[in-house]
Amino acid sequence: MAGNSFGQAFRITTAGESHGPGNVVIVDGVPAGIPLTVDDLLIDLNRRRPGQSHITTQRDEADLPEILAGVFEGQTTGTSIAILIRNTDQRSKDYGNIQDVYRPGHADFTLDAKYGFRDYRGGGRSSARETTARVAAGAIAKKLLAHALGAQVIGYVHQVGSIVAEVPHPESVTLQQVEYLADGTPNIIRCPDEATGSRMIALIEEVRKQQDSIGGAATIVATGIPAGLGEPVFDKLKADLAKALFSLPAVLGVEYGIGFGCATMRGSANNDYFVPKDSFDASTSAIPAIDNITTQTNRHGGMLGGISSGQAIILRAAVKPTSSLPLEQPTVTRAGEATTIRTKGRHDPCLLPRFIPMAEAMVAIVLADHWLRWCGQKNWKSAT
Amino acid sequence: MAGNSFGQAFRITTAGESHGPGNVVIVDGVPAGIPLTVDDLLIDLNRRRPGQSHITTQRDEADLPEILAGVFEGQTTGTSIAILIRNTDQRSKDYGNIQDVYRPGHADFTLDAKYGFRDYRGGGRSSARETTARVAAGAIAKKLLAHALGAQVIGYVHQVGSIVAEVPHPESVTLQQVEYLADGTPNIIRCPDEATGSRMIALIEEVRKQQDSIGGAATIVATGIPAGLGEPVFDKLKADLAKALFSLPAVLGVEYGIGFGCATMRGSANNDYFVPKDSFDASTSAIPAIDNITTQTNRHGGMLGGISSGQAIILRAAVKPTSSLPLEQPTVTRAGEATTIRTKGRHDPCLLPRFIPMAEAMVAIVLADHWLRWCGQKNWKSAT
Amino acid sequence: MAGNSFGQAFRITTAGESHGPGNVVIVDGVPAGIPLTVDDLLIDLNRRRPGQSHITTQRDEADLPEILAGVFEGQTTGTSIAILIRNTDQRSKDYGNIQDVYRPGHADFTLDAKYGFRDYRGGGRSSARETTARVAAGAIAKKLLAHALGAQVIGYVHQVGSIVAEVPHPESVTLQQVEYLADGTPNIIRCPDEATGSRMIALIEEVRKQQDSIGGAATIVATGIPAGLGEPVFDKLKADLAKALFSLPAVLGVEYGIGFGCATMRGSANNDYFVPKDSFDASTSAIPAIDNITTQTNRHGGMLGGISSGQAIILRAAVKPTSSLPLEQPTVTRAGEATTIRTKGRHDPCLLPRFIPMAEAMVAIVLADHWLRWCGQKNWKSAT
Amino acid sequence: MAGNSFGQAFRITTAGESHGPGNVVIVDGVPAGIPLTVDDLLIDLNRRRPGQSHITTQRDEADLPEILAGVFEGQTTGTSIAILIRNTDQRSKDYGNIQDVYRPGHADFTLDAKYGFRDYRGGGRSSARETTARVAAGAIAKKLLAHALGAQVIGYVHQVGSIVAEVPHPESVTLQQVEYLADGTPNIIRCPDEATGSRMIALIEEVRKQQDSIGGAATIVATGIPAGLGEPVFDKLKADLAKALFSLPAVLGVEYGIGFGCATMRGSANNDYFVPKDSFDASTSAIPAIDNITTQTNRHGGMLGGISSGQAIILRAAVKPTSSLPLEQPTVTRAGEATTIRTKGRHDPCLLPRFIPMAEAMVAIVLADHWLRWCGQKNWKSAT
Structure with a gap:
């Protein structure tokens, strides 16, 4: 009821504040027998962590996770998994001055x-x-999806300010492209279109010098997801994915497939037509037809009627510019008196690079959840 | 788990198909003592029903609801409310020809x-x-919100194809404006900008003659919602509202406040600054300050950190063009063979006018849910 | 939150009052493809219905169910199933006199x-x-359990007043024995020990003549349930079964296996020892060992650590004497004034015979729920 | 779905094993502003902890909790609270020999x-x-109940083997009586009837010398709970309390009020009659009548129709004898081969003394949950 849990068959419950002892997550519903170590968690925690490059916040936190329960001899046990990530760089003095002030764009006022x-x-x-x-x-959800389906969830920065990447085949973007440039150095902007990415970096640097911040958009792609995931009414896959992305800080918009572009489309131009897969030979194949049907195009973003179609699932999220600014901003105190506030430079000038692993995580959690739900519905007969 | 329920404190569970005996909803969590009659339900059911104007489907269904439980002597009892709406115009013969064919853009394939x-x-x-x-x-959620808070949820058509309404003050649009033109005749397009609305109607008529369909976008506004609704992590108000809207058929995108426009914004231009309300006189007022603080502007769409700010909540949803078309479309049979399909003219050429009451309903349900959740959290002390 | 739903993977939501238009249930989570007709529902509704024999209430209600959704061409569709049972014999005048009076033993006061x-x-x-x-x-849950597992849930009357049945092998009692006597006439008391059953009937008749009522206890047995159902902590199978039975009106106690008798037991005498099944030949069998292990005895009532053991699940519920009595009883009005009340004879003098199908239903619902949950956890790998 | 959460408005989620790094709980739904420190938690953790007296297990664990989140400056923040209790005395070597053996009475086999x-x-x-x-x-739930209602939850040992305490007024038992004898020394058996308690201790000592264990029963009483908590159908207060108690290890039976004794009762003798409270003077009182009505007797154990009546809530749970025994017991290996097992003396010969704080905790959690649910339903109007 207080909204600290998410998901049903794969369900996470979290606690933790920015300056308390640490952040905790309990993951409930992970099947037994999946290999899991701290290293699996570190991959994405490192992609998320502050201080990873000169275009992110310079706060430095190691973000070392401890697995407290649910893993035995390197495998999940089927019971609930608990992970603790202690806060190390708390520096609460940095925040003392905001005790009685509502920061613009933040939740200070609404939480109060x-x-x-x-x-x-x-x-x-x-x-x-x-x-x-x-x-x-x-990271656990990704592990489960890879283990069960060979599926992958990969996100990348699509837009920073007015600079928009050209990525003609989102479903073909690799983690390698998102994390590394062609020359093997880190892709700190996480945009697979390198030329555009370097312009994005330049813009972020410029914005930071101006003590300001800039918004953007991210694309998240899931491949390897079979047709049939999602429920026909309220728990449509698109609905749960949208909730997942909107539950992240700073997200103001979500779309999938052609998204808002659909408003100007005619039905005849928008529908993706069903066709047999290239590999399908109806004359000889004994394989059930449904596995051999696909759509010619993927304007529908991998979901029809809110249920996965077997095509790549393609989502986009709009992320607002960081609200905390080194620039002085007007605001009021808790008592309603006018004042000003400025944040001393340890915030991201653009949230997008670190947003990618967060968005991937939420998408993976929804897909793992719906995968397990579907398994329960589909495999009820053969189970003994 | 099979996704036929939505909400927590105000929780709905539904069943029903297009051509079965009827559609049923059980509403759980409505407090006792709220006046409720069939007439309250009919207002919005009539706004949603087919055959209401020449720009909607010509199917004709009366959609008369029967209250089966939970209301006694004209008031809610506090127990679960059940409502049945029988299907009258079933004409299943219309659908016989699609038995083995996957309609493009529909869920036929994914459900199979x-x-x-x-x-x-x-x-x-x-x-x-x-x-x-x-x-x-x-309709019940709206009744509760009006009864408890004097709050209102009103939607309108913002865009059809490339035609976009000019509505400078979404928070001031009235139900009267959405339902009636200045001359008192029905506003069949549900756009409060009358001049633009008549161009939208002309476009829809043109598209229909071409046996095609057209997409669009809707705006939904909630006023009278106090600050403090929503949870800080997964059940952010924006997240639950997005899920609610994305759970509706044909929605491909959702945004709030400046939405996708945030991508190009700088933080200094995007933040809404806190100010005392105009009515507030700090020298004399004994009223707690929090009720006297607001934001100067409302780019944030009424939610900060996912929690309501007291400003109008403003959402937008993109709706794709109707997938069913009188035009012949290519597709495949369940056996994977190529075929074509055309739908015999009883579908909406544009979904938007009838989408409005559906979107309002989902927004109202989320707000009623979060209102009741908040009451439980807030009023736990004084309750005896 | 208002408690009108039960279960997770197999989830029911109900609405309805004794004297409203009818009672409705939505069942969510039933897999697609299970044969289901109104006749399947009628078997147990007839066992539950008033007026079925001279030792139950003489109210007469046909209790004809209508399937409103979720079944197509005689099979479940995988979507939510809605069933409506209209109230026919409402006679609300009978209740007019209790409008301002709190009936002893009833929920009138607590609901107020x-x-x-x-x-x-x-x-x-x-x-x-x-x-x-x-x-x-x-009835749907029983159908699913039979279809998927060949499992059965059968209840019978164990005790009425001080008269206790002798049923040495609860796991062998058949539905035929519960419903019919050896001579083929209806077993109106639903006790498989016929001699004791006729003494129970005599006691009920005597109690009724005295305008009084009498309590009792029921046994419910589930056979064919494999080992492994239930969760290790809060959703232990025993916990969900207990909640299910305690959620029925008039139940004051629940136990399983040796139940309260365990208080006087020593561990050495109470533990059931594991043994290979009689049919198991370790030298030749390639079958996994776990399917070939059982316990020598079943004092544990088919659940160890709250998880099914493969043995028959055996539960007992204590049911209080009917609170409504033809005898005059003292009470107070809503205003707090002393008064008396008597109920005019249309109540069951003993609840037990009609309690049996209710208790079976709740046990079947829990088992169907945990079966589907288990399938999701167990069969996540092979599901594509 | 995997059953590691419990409750709705007050919701707990746990993880942890006996020999992993530690046990974690996240408590969601605690209102803001309730004073909470580690010391509050230690009171009951110390009553539960091993090694507390010579009649419990001699394992020694300090069970020091760390509050990881949700408390700031000594008060709850309204967000989720996380608590970690590390395991200190893991000694996993003690368990090495049971790796391939199913211990009788335990969940080893069913979990496998x-x-x-x-x-x-x-x-x-x-x-x-x-x-x-x-x-x-x-402990947090108790704090909330005390803070909001002045309510208390107190348990005591009612029975060990055939020795049954005489406690004529369960609603008057104090925590002092449960924890201390009249002479101020610890009441290690937690039975408020001191004479009977010392006979219980003697029996436990005898049983331990025989390398055996013994069962028993506990009574749990909640006072100060107002009328109106619980839901009328599935989430009856009695149903949630029963689930809570049955979710504890070793509980084989639960009853409330006269419990299984109801089977032999007549309605006329069983009903508790409503009467004005002694303090009520109808001629002068303007207080609403409902607060001035009670029942003459409390055979109903404080719940009518599954909803609290304002009387003391009185529950009883039957607890089986410890399954782990120093005595040699026959069993089988995972491969199905006959073997024997004996446990080396670090188990409780009788679970009851340490069961008391566990049972109190579960009862308090259910009551806190229903209290918060009720507040949301009741106080929805006045909340602004």
Whole structure:
């Protein structure tokens, strides 16, 4: 009821604030027998962590996870998994000055209205720091999807300010392309279109010099997901994915497939037509037809009627510019008096590079959840 | 788990197909003592029903609801409310020819992949007919919000094709404007900008003559919602609202506030600054400050950190063009053989006018749910 | 949150009062392709219905169910199933006199305290009439268990007053024995020990003549349930079964296996020892060992650590004497004034015979739920 | 779905095994502003902990909780609370010999059937060690109940073997009586009837010398709970309390009020009659009548129709004798071969003394949950 859990068959529950002892996640519903180590968690935690490049916040946190339960001899046991990521760089003094001030664009005011009580340490529970717990859980979801389906979830930066990447085949983008440039150095912007990516980096640097921040958009692609995931009414796959992405801080819009572009489309131009797969030979094949049907195009973003179609699932999320700014901004105190606030430079000038692993985690969690739900519905007969 | 329920404190569960006996909704969590009659439900069911104007489908269904439980002597009892809306115009023969064919853009293929079993009667459970149940439940949610808060949820058509309405003050649009033109005749397009609305109607008529369909976008506004609704992590108000809208058929995108426009914004230009309300006189007021603080602007669409700010909540949804077309479209049979399909003219050439009450219903349900959740959290002390 | 749903993977949601238009149940999570007709529902609804024999209430209700959704061409579709059972014999005049009086032993007073609002028509939502919805849902659960596992859930009357049946092998009792005597006439008391059953009937008749009522206990047995159902912590199978039985009206106690008798036992005498199954030949068998292990005895009632062991699941529930009595009883009015009340003879003098199908339904629902949950956990790998 | 969460408005989620790094609980739904420190948790953790007296296990674990999130400056923040209790005395070598053996009476076999994977370290997730997490959460629930209602939950040992305590007024038993004898020394058996308690202790000592164990029963009483908690159908208060108690290890039976004794009762003798409270003077009182009505007797155990009546809530749970025995017991290996097992003396000869805080915790959690649910339903109007 207080919204600290997400998912049903694969269910995560989190706790933790930006400046408390640490962040915790309990993952419930992971089947037994999946290999899992701290190293699996570290891959994405490192992609999310502050201080990873000169275009992210310079705060430095190691974000070392400890598996407290649910793993035995390197495998999941089928029981609930608990992971703790301690906060190391708490520096709560940095936040002392905001104790009685509502930061513009932040949840300070709305949380105060909600609880009548304020944890003013850097946003408390509403800090993006809570996403460490999600990223750790997402790593488990990715592991499950890879193990069960060979599926993958990969995100990349699509837009920063008015600079938009050209990625003609989102379904073909690789993790290698997102993380590394062609020359093997880190792709700190996480945009697979390298030329555009370097312009994005230049823009972020310019914005930072101006003590400002800039928005953007990310694309997240899931491949290897079979047709049939999602429920026909409220728990449509598109609905759960949208909730997952909107639950992340700073997301103001989500679309899939052609998204908002559909408003100007005619039905005859928008529908993706069903065709037999190239590999299908109806004259000789004994394989059930459904596995041999696909759509010619993928304007539908891999979901029809809210259920996966077997095509790549392609989502986009709009991310607002960081609200905390080194620039001085007007605001009011808790008492309603006018004042100003400025944040001393340890914030991301653009959220997008670190947003990628968070978005991937949430998408992976939804897909793992619906995969397990579908297995229960589909395989009820053969189970003994 | 099979996704036929939505909400927590205000929770709806539905059943029903397009061509079965009827659609049913059970609403759980409505407090006792709220006046409720069949007439309250009919207002929105009539706004949603087919055959309401020449720009909607010409199918004709009366959509008369029967309250089966939960209301006694004109008031809610506090127990679960059940409503049945029988299907009257079933004409299943219309659908006989699609029994073995996957309609482009529909869920036929994905449902078959999911269940290995197909209810081919007009989409079965995935038909937009199931939204009758949601609209009935939404009418109860609206009643509760009005009763408890004087709050309102009003939607309107923002865009059809490339034609975009000019509505400078979405928070001031009235139900009267959405339903009636200045001359008192019905506003069949549900766009409060009358001049643009008549161009939208002309476009829809043109598209229909071409046996085609057209997409669009809707705006939904909630006013009178106090600050503090929503949870800080997964059940952010924006996340639950997005899930609600994405759970409706044909929605491909959702945004709030400046939405996707945030990608090109700088933080200094995007943040809405906190200010005392105009009515506030700090020197004399004993009223707690929080009720006297607001934001100067509302680019944030009424939610900060996923929690309501007291400003109008403003959402936008992109709706794809109707997939069913009188035009002949290529597709395949269940056996994988190429064929064509055309739909005999009883579908909406543009979904938007009838989408409005559906979208309002889902927004109202989320707000009623979060309102009741908040009451439980907030009023736990004084309750005896 | 208002408690009108039960279960997770197999989930029922109900609405309905004793004297409203009818009772409704939505069953969510039933897999596609299970044969289901109204006749399947009628078997247990007839066993539950009033007026079935001279030792039950003489109210007469046909209890004819209508399937409103979720079944197509005689099979479940995988989507939510809705069933409506209209109330026919409402006679609300019978209840007019209790409008301002709290009936002893009933929920009148506690519901008034809860809602500040009273549906005084025969108990409203707290009437045992709501169990029609459960029995209909239970019939579907039984169908699923039989279809998937060949499993059965059978209950019988174990005790009425001080008269206790002798049933040495509860796991061998058949539905035929519960419903019919050896001579083929109906077994109206539903006790498989015929001699004791006729003494129970005599006691009930005597009690009725005295305008009184009598309590008792029921045994419910599930056979054919494999080892492995239930979760290790909160959703232990024993816990969900107990909640299910305690959620029925008039149940004051539940135990399984040796139950309260365990208090006087020593561990050495209480433990059931594991042994190879009689049929197992370790030298030749390639079958995995776990399917070939059982316990020598079944004092544990088919559950160890809250998880099914493969042995028969054996539960017992204590049912209080009917609270409504033809005898005059003292009570107070809503205003707190002393008064008396008597009920005019249309109540069961002993609840047990009609309790059996209700208890079976709830046990079947829990088992179907845990079966589907287990399938999701167990069969996640092979599912494509 | 995997059953590691419990409750709705007050919701706990746990993880942890007997021999892993530790046990974790996340408590979701605690309102903001309730004072909470580690000391509050220690009271009950110390009552639960091993090694507390010579009649409990001699394992010694300090069970020091760490609050990882959700508390700021000594008060709850309204966000999720996480607590970690590390395992200190893991000694997994003690369990090495049971790796391939199914211990009689334990969940070893059923977990293996469930997961196809075994965490053989002392029962893993099914060990009673997981109740540390529940007891910590229960301490928070007690705090909330005391803070909001002045309510209390107190349990005591009612029976050990055939020795039954005489406690004529369960609703008057104090925590002092349960924890201390009249002479101020610890009441290690937790029975408020001192004379009977010392006979219980003697029996436990005798049983231990015989390398055996003994069962018993506990009574749990909640006072100060107002009328109106619980839902009328599935989430009856009695149903949720029963689930809570049955979810504890070793519980084979639960009853409330007269419980199984109801089977032999007549309605006329069983009903508790409503009367005005002694303090009520109808001629002068303007207080609403409902607060001035009670029942003359409390055979109904404080719940009518599954909803609290304002009387003391009185429950009883039967607890089986410890399954682990120093005595040699026959069993089989995972391969199905006959073997024997004996446990080396670090188990409780009788579970009852340490069961008390566990049972209190679960009862308090259910009551806190229903209290918060009720507040949401009741106070929806006045909340702004």
